[in-house]
Amino acid sequence: MKKRVILTFPPQVVHMPLTYRLAKDFNVAGNILRAQVAPDEVGKMVVEVSGRIDQVEDALSWVQAQGITVSLMTSxxxxxxxxxVHCGLCTGVCPTQALTLDPQTFQxxxxxxxxxxxxxxxxxxPVEAIHTGL
Known part of the structure; x- marks a missing residue:
């Protein structure tokens, strides 16, 4: 099972080795997709967690018990x-190359x-053709 979650860390727990604990204590893989975490500040992290369904649920329950807010990523x-207009500007900022221009058609x-x-x-x-949906 895989779930993408948004974790919001209070300043007092940003030092926690979260992905290590998920792997060691729950046998759950944590793939960090995006993170903004700094000492003494509220941190946010988008993580894809994967493992058996019971392990993932137990791991996320443990994360919440540590004071970290867990939100399912639904967008x-x-x-x-x-x-x-197929200008390609979005391809330059896409970190995973999910957006590309076809080299033959430039679409x-x-x-x-x-x-x-x-x-x-x-x-x-520039033409607001890309947006998020739920």
């Missing part, structure tokens, strides 16, 4: 193909399976 990137291509919903493409689109 996705949507593209309005009628508005898109934008979107591979949803590579997208980590970092939303960097949203403000980059």
């Amino acid at each position: 996705e990137i949507l593209i309005d193909w009628d508005r898109c 934008l291509q979107f591979q949803r399976s590579k997208c980590i919903v970092c939303e960097q493409c949203v403000p980059t689109c």
